[in-house]
Amino acid sequence: MKLFIFIVNQKAGNGKGLRVWNKLKQELEKKKIDYRSFFTKYPNHAAELARQIGSMFEDKVEAVIAVGGDGTINEVVNGMVYYPEIKVGYIPAGSGNDFSRGFNVPKSPLDALTFIVRNKASKGKWFDIGKCKIRGKSNSSYFVSSLGTGFDAAVSKLTNESKMKKYLNKIHMGSIAYVGALIRLLFTYRLTNVSLHIDGKDYQYENVWFVTVSNQPFYGGGMKIAPKANPKDGFFDIxxxxxxxxxxxxxxxxxxxxxxxxxxxxxxxxxxxNIKVESDEKILVHADGELIGQTPIQVEVQHRKLSFMVK
Known part of the structure; x- marks a missing residue:
C-alpha cells in the first residue's frame, strides 16, 4: 500500500504549522491512514526532503504533501519537479496562503486533508509551474504562484525580516506586516529602468516599481495582482x-x-x-515570496509539469 508523505514546516505562521500538524496527526491515526512525516529544520530543507523522498520512495508514495505556507509549497515544488509522476498536496498553515487561493485548496487544514485522502485514487490536476534562471547561478529556481522583481521583492525581504510579523501572525493579522514594510520602503525605494523580452518582443519601461510574473491571480497575502492568470494555459501574466x-x-x-x-x-x-528581465540597476527577485537573487533573469513556463491534489 502506498504512503502519504508529509513535509511539515512547524515554524510556518509563527508556530501554526506545528499546531496544524498535531491536529492532522490525530486525524490520520484515527482513520488508520498509512503515512510518514518529515520536519524541516532550515531554509530549503523541504526541497531537499522532497527530492530525497522522490528518489527513495518513488513507487511507494501516494502523494507528497506540504504542511506550511507559500514558502513551504515552493520548496516542495522545487524538489518534486524532478519526480513529476508523484502527486503534490498542500495543507495551509502559513500566513499568506496565496497558493490556497489560486489553486482552490480548502481553507481548513482538516478539510484539505479530507479532500486529499478521499481523492487518493485520482491522478490529480496538472498545472504549469515557472522556471527561473539567474545569471551566475548554476541551478534554476522554480515557482508555482508568482515571481516578482523590484519593490515587491524588497517588501517581501523586509516583511520576512520583521520582528513584528510573528506577533501579528499570532492574532491572524500577518498581512499587516506586509503593509507596514510596504509603507517603510515607499519613501526610500529607488526606481530603475527595466527591459523585458517576452516571446520574441522587446519592451522598455522607465521608473519601474516592480514587475510580477504570475501563474495564478494572487500574491502578497491575497492581492489580486493578475486577475486573469490561469495556471493551465501555458502562459504567464506579466x-x-x-x-x-x-x-x-x-x-x-x-x-x-x-x-x-x-x-x-x-x-x-x-x-x-518566455520572459527575460533586465534592469539598469540590479533589483531583488522573489519566487513565491522567497528571495532567490537579483536581475537579470530568464523565466519560462513548464507547461503542466506537476500534478496537484486540489479541487
Missing amino acids: TVVHNLSRVKLLFVFVTVFFGAHTKFEEIAQHKGA
Whole structure:
C-alpha cells in the first residue's frame, strides 16, 4: 500500500504549522491512514526532503504533501519537479496562503486533508509551474504562484525580516506586516529602468516599481495582482508598475486587492511563456515570496509539469 508523505514546516505562521500538524496527526491515526512525516529544520530543507523522498520512495508514495505556507509549497515544488509522476498536496498553515487561493485548496487544514485522502485514487490536476534562471547561478529556481522583481521583492525581504510579523501572525493579522514594510520602503525605494523580452518582443519601461510574473491571480497575502492568470494555459501574466508617484502607488495597492488596479495607465500587462528581465540597476527577485537573487533573469513556463491534489 502506498504512503502519504508529509513535509511539515512547524515554524510556518509563527508556530501554526506545528499546531496544524498535531491536529492532522490525530486525524490520520484515527482513520488508520498509512503515512510518514518529515520536519524541516532550515531554509530549503523541504526541497531537499522532497527530492530525497522522490528518489527513495518513488513507487511507494501516494502523494507528497506540504504542511506550511507559500514558502513551504515552493520548496516542495522545487524538489518534486524532478519526480513529476508523484502527486503534490498542500495543507495551509502559513500566513499568506496565496497558493490556497489560486489553486482552490480548502481553507481548513482538516478539510484539505479530507479532500486529499478521499481523492487518493485520482491522478490529480496538472498545472504549469515557472522556471527561473539567474545569471551566475548554476541551478534554476522554480515557482508555482508568482515571481516578482523590484519593490515587491524588497517588501517581501523586509516583511520576512520583521520582528513584528510573528506577533501579528499570532492574532491572524500577518498581512499587516506586509503593509507596514510596504509603507517603510515607499519613501526610500529607488526606481530603475527595466527591459523585458517576452516571446520574441522587446519592451522598455522607465521608473519601474516592480514587475510580477504570475501563474495564478494572487500574491502578497491575497492581492489580486493578475486577475486573469490561469495556471493551465501555458502562459504567464506579466504586470509592470511604472511611472507612478509614491502617493499613487499606495492607492494602487489598495485597489489591487480587488483586481481594479489594471485600469491605471501606469500598469502595463502582457502574456508570455518566455520572459527575460533586465534592469539598469540590479533589483531583488522573489519566487513565491522567497528571495532567490537579483536581475537579470530568464523565466519560462513548464507547461503542466506537476500534478496537484486540489479541487
